[in-house]
Amino acid sequence: MSRPSTGGWYLFLRSFSSSIHSQLPHSTPEANDLFNKVRVLSTSGNIKEALSLFYSTPLLNQSQQTYATLFHACARHGNLKQGQYLHQLMISENPKKPQDLFVTNHLINMFAKCGDLDSARQVFDEMDRRNVVSWTALISGYAQQGRSYECFSLFSDMLVNCSPNEFAFASAITSCDYVCGKQVHALALKTGLIASVYVGNALITRYSKSCEDNFVGDGSEACRVFESMEFRNLVSWNSMIAAFQHWKLGSRAIGIFCQMHGGGVEFDGATMVSVLSSLSESYDGDNADMGLKGCFQLHCVSIKRGFMLKIELATALVKAYSDLGWQVSDCYRLFMETSSRDLVSWTGIITAFADREPESAVFLFRQLYREGLVPDWCTFSIVLKACAGLVTERHALAIYSQVVKAGFEDDRVLANTLIHAYARCGSISFSKQVFDKMRSRDVVSWNSMIKAYALHGQAKEALHVFSEMNVRPDSTTMVALLSACSHAGLVKEGIHIFDSMSMNHGVSPQLDHYACMVDILGRAGLLLEAGELISRMPMKPDSVVWSALLNSCRKHGETQLAKLAADKLKELEPGNSLGYVQISNIYCSGGSYNEAGLIRKEMNGSRVRKEPGLSWIEIENRVHEFASGGRRHPQREAIYAKLYSLVGQLKGVGYVPETSLALQDIEEEHKQEQLYHHSEKLALVFALMNEGSLRCGGAVIRIVKNIRICVDCHNFMKLASDLLQKEIVVRDSNRFHHFKNRMCSCNDYW
Missing domain, CATH: 1.25.40 (Serine Threonine Protein Phosphatase 5, Tetratricopeptide repeat)
Known part of the structure; x- marks a missing residue:
């Protein structure tokens, strides 16, 4: 979760600067004129012109106020190099003159905001006198850079020297851990600064992060802080909505948004992004229609408020629609309506297509290249996931070549995804090659390889990989092992794994294991x-x-x-x-x-x-879909003719239709006809009709099916593999079946 905005701190620094201008030594009219010009230029963002004007002015006209203004501008624009040069100039031209507290505070703030905390600390340590701004500037810098130990330590030292203000409290709270955060919370209550909106927002972020990171706390403390706040700003509401969204409590996030909207509180794009992310978590399955309705309403509000011009909101909207089951074509249309599409938005639309239309996801990935964008680690991960839903490994191989070219060859997460993709495409040997080449493996790597073997019914290989596992197994490991035993009929081994997993590996049986x-x-x-x-x-x-x-x-x-x-x-x-x-x-x-x-x-x-039975087969880089019956296929007559010819040949070598599987009390002849028209049989026949266009010379025929293969089709494929002298690979909803020489890799156990 992001840290609170630093806007309040800048306002404080600006107001503090204004309040002590009258305390600075009297300046000449020329110095005042330079100060006013530099202030106008730097405030309008023209920092280069402001610095150029300053450097071209005589030394006598360069006042302390002007130095402070320029340091402040460098801090706002993150221009460390110019800030360092300005600092050196100030020291070289006034080597013996003690630095003004006002200017030094701005110098510390500049170094801290630009990330040079060592220089900020050096200036701080060399100060003869410090005030609350000095301490707060450095504490805020440590907090922004995530250096929690130094932040909390300096805050503790500050308590001895002066009373912290609300910004020092906010920085310390967001930076430290849960226990220290509780201590600072107690101090804020004691000093009365708990009423500050900045302190309240920081506490919400602190307690939210503690819950999110599985530290102490259940999130109720963040809610109590939010509810006790007398005044809430936009950050307060956004922090609470984002917290509920991170905790997977989407309905609570939506409830907070409704409360916010009903109370007339203005919201921004960040609010909408969090609420949209919460919708898909709150509404799924039977409630998806209600979620889509909410998504439509938020979409309308976004258009009305002009938020759709923000690419991050358009991306969140596409994701929400996709998660709630909206047609991917409609998601794509919304994506194309976005004026400026960046890599994040492209990755989002590819994600929307990855599970439901993997072919389109790969097409969009190619389109991303044509737009001149360079995929990052996340984009490659998503498109490789999409490849797992395709019929062959051809696309996965092509994407992997791009991974290597982009320098991600040794990325462990991408290697894990690739193991899964190759296995789902039927190439267990490629999965093993990737696994063997990995320089370092985590638990996901081992789980991916075990699951790959389980998917292909190679239980002994899965158990062997488990025996070599050099990291602690987790719950997913046990599911993969039990699945492997299930596919291979290893009852004793499965019972042993289930009974011993809690004692030997510290994994308590959950629903998936049962x-x-x-x-x-x-x-x-x-x-x-x-x-x-x-x-x-x-x-x-x-x-x-x-x-x-x-x-x-x-x-x-x-x-x-x-x-x-x-x-x-x-x-x-x-x-x-x-x-x-x-x-x-x-x-x-x-x-x-x-x-x-x-x-x-x-x-x-x-x-x-x-769910209708469907099968897919790839011919000449094009995927063909078959439904049971095949009546809508343009070549159905030719397919039927080839099918009946093949059935006749198979009957001659022992094929007997399993008519007991027929779902209606009809004549035996009609029962057989129903079985002949199952989608995987039609896909096989179509492959034989296009044998010359198959990969590897047609020696291997790959078919994907959306539901489990039936007994009749299983027998049919076994006999066909021997008659045709081909390997037939069928991936059904549960596992792979490799048919060859009248045998199946499942040993008729599926």
């Missing part, structure tokens, strides 16, 4: 044990836990327990189709079509829509 264990037991047919584990959970099972149990019941045809899991799932997530679809499928598999029909009717009555 969900993995339910999946491990359920997949292995230990459904009663999975149910008992759920009943012993120390926390309430969430939808992921019940989904894991429901999927296992579907696999093993357990109707009674499946009904319980489906009911719980519908209760927790009424808009999720999984509970309805899975229990309906179980009934259909058992021939209970009437019960299945009732479930479907209930689903329609609740206005819950099933």
